[in-house]
Amino acid sequence: xxxxxxxxxxxxxxxxxxxxxxxxxxxxxxxxxxxxxxxxxxxxxxxxxxxxxxxxxxxxxxxxxxxxxxxxxxxxxxxxxxxxxxxxxxxxxxxxxxxx
Numbered sequence: 810x811x812x813x814x815x816x817x818x819x820x821x822x823x824x825x826x827x828x829x830x831x832x833x834x835x836x837x838x839x840x841x842x843x844x845x846x847x848x849x850x851x852x853x854x855x856x857x858x859x860x861x862x863x864x865x866x867x868x869x870x871x872x873x874x875x876x877x878x879x880x881x882x883x884x885x886x887x888x889x890x891x892x893x894x895x896x897x898x899x900x901x902x903x904x905x906x907x908x909x
Contacts, residue, residue, distance in 0.1 A: 816842030861898030
């Protein structure tokens with residue numbers, strides 16, 4: 810799913826994963842791109858950065874995550890991911906429950 814508004818590309822790793830408890834996707838954020846802003850919800854989020862550097866905004870606080878690093882948090886606060894660099898960033902993002 811190409812999202813021109815957010816300058817990103819979402820690719821489903823597991824077809825029809827929206828019906829499962831977890832939903833893993835491969836997210837490519839182009840320079841200046843970002844994910845959708847997700848409101849607090851029950852569940853958890855995990856990500857692993859394959860390429861580039863991202864910033865995870867969780868409850869208004871930013872955390873930089875680089876290639877080879879991961880993040881994990883309970884989804885109880887507003888959150889999104891952005892790419893402030895001049896190069897593409899690629900990550901695997903697993904959401905529970907599905908949200909993509």
